[in-house]
Amino acid sequence: MKKKLISLTLLAAMLFSLAACSSGNAGSQNDSRSQQESDGGKSGNSDVLKVTVAAQPTSGQVFQFIAEEHGFNKEEGVEVEMAWLSNLSDAASALTAGQVDIISTYGTGGPLIQIANGQDFNSFAGYMIIGETPxxxxxxxxxxxxxxxxxxxxxxxxxxxxxxxxxxxxxxxxxxxxxxxxxxxxxxxxxxxxxxxxxxxxxxxxxxxxxxxxxxxxxxxxxxxxxxxxxxxxxxxxxxYWPNHSCCRMLCTNTYLEKNEEVLYRLLRSYLRAEEYMQDHMDEVVDLVVENLDLTRETAESFVLSPHMKYDTDPYTNSVRTMWEKMADYGYLTEGDIKIDDHMNSDIYKRALESLIEEYPDSQFFKDKMAQFESNNA
Structure with missing residues (x-):
């Protein structure tokens, strides 16, 4: 699988087709959620829901690489299109315009500034909780x-x-x-x-x-x-000095979340399975990063294998809230009437995790993730 670069010009050209795709999926996602729940939450959906995820080409999207390589996305019935955008400004503009559905590797602080400035973004999951930022x-x-x-x-x-x-x-x-x-x-x-x-x-x-x-x-x-x-x-x-300070979050708009909960649920099931897989396959993760991002192996190893890099799908809403409050304290944002809790959602992640625990009762990893979730999301 080769890296697919999508420029803002191309994204603009895709706007109407993506918007049509999103509006067409909304009803089917609600229907397919009911169908999946009636099947006991098992993976292997007969329909396919599409989603576009923006990420930076320097740090990638390892859960996506694993999920694609090992068929987790296909089994969960979600088709992911990656849009490689190098900075938050472009990614936030694309998200607001509906040119992408999710942004992933743009930190926490920058998106919080966007929220404080009136953007209706929602942090519903994580990509990494600490990044290699020396x-x-x-x-x-x-x-x-x-x-x-x-x-x-x-x-x-x-x-x-x-x-x-x-x-x-x-x-x-x-x-x-x-x-x-x-x-x-x-x-x-x-x-x-x-x-x-x-x-x-x-x-x-x-x-x-x-x-x-x-x-x-x-x-x-x-x-x-x-x-x-x-x-x-x-x-x-x-x-x-600041453990679990909150690095890259996965965000969509509140409007998208309300209409497309099913695709987010499927995506998080897939990425949680990828996170479980990567625990014992870090060398393969390095290979996938090299292949998908055209980086040298030395560069990929320098951050993928770093003890100061912690990939994690958990929403960590407590950490996001703490960063929001600190940024207000030292003048980086003005909260005004905005309540950060209106811009975070941990319910979809929890439902995805609960379904995986039910489906894979012998997985200690998913049980541990639930204990972590309960600690990190008040």
Missing amino acids: VYGKPETEWTSLDSFKGKKIGITRGGTPDIVLKGILYDEGYSYTYGGTTVIGDPDDPDMIEFVEYKKNTDVLQAVMKGEVDFGATATGYQIQARDLGLEVKMWPDE
Whole structure:
């Protein structure tokens, strides 16, 4: 299976056909849900429901690769079209316009900003709960603790997971920092003020560290090899300070969720089965990432096999809520009258998981996932 690139131009051309497909599926999905429930929730649907999922080409969609390779999507009666879009702005625009049905690998903080700005998005499942998002520096740059950031400059891409998580960690620990050139969090007269410097691309962040424009730089997943080739090294892992901070979520619009619950249910059953499979087949997962994303094996291994990368389908609504509250605290969003609970759904995931436990009663993995779900979704 080769990577299929879909540009926004092509997506625009697909708009009417996708919209027609979505509206045509809505009624059939409700009918097929009733049929599936009457069959005891077993997989092997005779009908096929279509869905388009947008993801970044740098980190991929491993559950999709596994589900396609091993026939889980086919058995669950769901046909997935992947749209490879490189940034949240394009993905969010495509989701709002109905050009894609789901966005998957665009972090949590960015989509929360979209929600705060009025987008009716809904976080209904996960892709990863922590991502491989290290802070880099030159070998000679000292790092011993968070105090090593005092008085230093940190390069980031605004709104990305590394940016939001680092700011959340420093906020909780009482450090003073400035971002955007004017916004100051903490004591404005702090002589050890930390300065966040914003760049458009992760590669720009790495170049800035190498050139000495900043002391440290944090990037998204998949840049370790590039950083190493520039002579940089990992100085700090944010997930060690903020475990399960919430990285990539799967989102659709509330309107789509209300009309297409069945396709989401089938997709989550398929992806949960893929997640179970991958536990003992990580080398194969690397192979699939290399094949589907045209990455080198070294690059794929650097993040797929990283202990700081945790793939997880769980909605983790508690973690999403925590990030929402932190971002409001340090000025990244204004909640207004928006309630984040109106933009999260864990019921479909729970139903998918319950059906798998019933269908595969000997699977300890699915039982463990239910215990995890109950802990992470209040």
